[in-house]
Amino acid sequence: MTVRIGVIGTGAIGRDHARRINQVLAGGKVVALSDVNRASAEAVKADIAPDATVYATGEELIAAADVDAVLVTSWGATHEQYVLTAIAAGKPCFCEKPLATTAEGAKRIVDAEVAHGKRLVQVGFMRRYDAGYVALKEAVQTQTGAPIMVHAAHRNPTVPEAYTTPMAIHDTLIHEIDVFRWLLDDDYVEARVTFPRSCARTHAKLRDPQIVTLKTAKGVVINTEIFVNCHYGYDIQCEVVGEDGIARLPEPMAIQLRLGAKLQNAILTDWKDRFVASYDVELQDFLKAAANGTATGPTSWDGYMAAVTSDACVVGQEREGEAIAISYPARPALYA
Ligand code: NAI
Ligand code: NAD
Ligand code: ISE
Numbered sequence: 001m002t003v004r005i006g007v008i009g010t011g012a013i014g015r016d017h018a019r020r021i022n023q024v025l026a027g028g029k030v031v032a033l034s035d036v037n038r039a040s041a042e043a044v045k046a047d048i049a050p051d052a053t054v055y056a057t058g059e060e061l062i063a064a065a066d067v068d069a070v071l072v073t074s075w076g077a078t079h080e081q082y083v084l085t086a087i088a089a090g091k092p093c094f095c096e097k098p099l100a101t102t103a104e105g106a107k108r109i110v111d112a113e114v115a116h117g118k119r120l121v122q123v124g125f126m127r128r129y130d131a132g133y134v135a136l137k138e139a140v141q142t143q144t145g146a147p148i149m150v151h152a153a154h155r156n157p158t159v160p161e162a163y164t165t166p167m168a169i170h171d172t173l174i175h176e177i178d179v180f181r182w183l184l185d186d187d188y189v190e191a192r193v194t195f196p197r198s199c200a201r202t203h204a205k206l207r208d209p210q211i212v213t214l215k216t217a218k219g220v221v222i223n224t225e226i227f228v229n230c231h232y233g234y235d236i237q238c239e240v241v242g243e244d245g246i247a248r249l250p251e252p253m254a255i256q257l258r259l260g261a262k263l264q265n266a267i268l269t270d271w272k273d274r275f276v277a278s279y280d281v282e283l284q285d286f287l288k289a290a291a292n293g294t295a296t297g298p299t300s301w302d303g304y305m306a307a308v309t310s311d312a313c314v315v316g317q318e319r320e321g322e323a324i325a326i327s328y329p330a331r332p333a334l335y336a
Helices: 011-024 038-047 059-064 076-089 102-116 131-142 167-184 276-290 302-317
Strands: 003-008 028-034 053-055 070-073 093-095 120-124 148-156 188-192 211-214 221-227 234-244 247-248 256-259 262-265
Touching: 003 011, 003 059, 011 038, 011 070, 011 276, 028 038, 038 053, 059 070, 059 076, 070 076, 070 148, 070 188, 070 276, 076 093, 076 120, 093 131, 102 148, 102 302, 120 276, 131 211, 131 234, 131 247, 167 211, 167 221, 167 302, 188 302, 211 302, 234 262, 262 276, 262 302
Parallel strands: 003 028, 003 070, 028 053, 070 093, 093 120, 148 221
Antiparallel strands: 148 234, 188 211, 211 221, 234 247, 256 262
């Protein structure tokens, strides 16, 4: 079966996901596009999906009879309305992170999916599909002994002026928030934020870098540096310290050069390249489940837990150095 896909939001990642579906993966075809900037949807139609219909609104796209499943890749603040509309239409929906920009919004999605009675939503937490993180989880479960600490870093070379201090959490750290819950099979109880002096390359509305410390229910402490004007590259680091040893996330494959009296490995500069394979695998997983009218992978509940944790971290930014408690309701049976 070919799953007929509608894409809402055809910017950087919407375009890239449309390319994946039409040119890389099996079992799907982009038949519908929508973007508030209609020219962007028209450009994706011209370049990638010539047979697709361009709709004026995401709601019309979701309602279209020939759309079997939906990709929500518009700006974060618009995700909730489209995911709720897709659930109401009973159509599988892949939603880029964040599932919603507030915990209340994410909870409304959880409640709607639970009321529907069957999974329809997959959240775009692609790191769970990264071969490096999968190998790291295996090593943590079988070799290093019970985890005690995690040291991590999420570094972007640069960000635009519109990227402000809370976005370091909602937009960037959210990947670590999700992947460490999954990696450690644990939940968070406390968050704390510390700001070193800001780097020279940042702007007035962004304190960069920041250090976020999360504590889990099992007592693991995770320190993550978020540095989004690090200049030198796109760099994701992670080291898990266990009772018996330490496991480290592998570096992306790179040719080693002996050149000009230096031993060198190139460092990537773009998230699109760093996680290219994971995006392929997550969307292939989505197509497979959508063909059966359901969803798999990261759940609405994972999106909700990420939102609850993000909100606590943002409070932590406002109350530097203070421990902010994280609490959440019981997990519904649908996500057991
Ligand atoms: P973008 O700004 O390049 O693209 C967003 C597009 O959505 C724009 O074309 C915009 O016109 C459109 N749009 C905005 N509101 C809309 C609405 N109500 N209806 C239809 N279209 C709308 O942004 P980008 O970088 O593609 O990010 C999109 C989403 O993807 C965000 O949620 C972001 O967090 C997520 N993302 C995830 C990444 C990952 O590693 N998983 C990487 C980059 C982005
Ligand atoms: P972008 O700005 O390049 O694209 C967003 C697009 O959405 C734009 O074309 C915009 O016109 C459109 N849009 C905005 N509101 C819309 C609406 N209401 N209806 C339809 N279209 C709308 O942004 P992006 O970098 O592609 O990011 C988009 C989403 O993807 C964000 O949620 C972001 O967090 C997520 N993202 C995820 C990753 C990842 O690694 N998983 C990486 C980048 C972005
Ligand atoms: C972007 O939206 C992503 O999701 C990238 O994976 C992340 O590294 C970046 O900081 C975000 O802005």
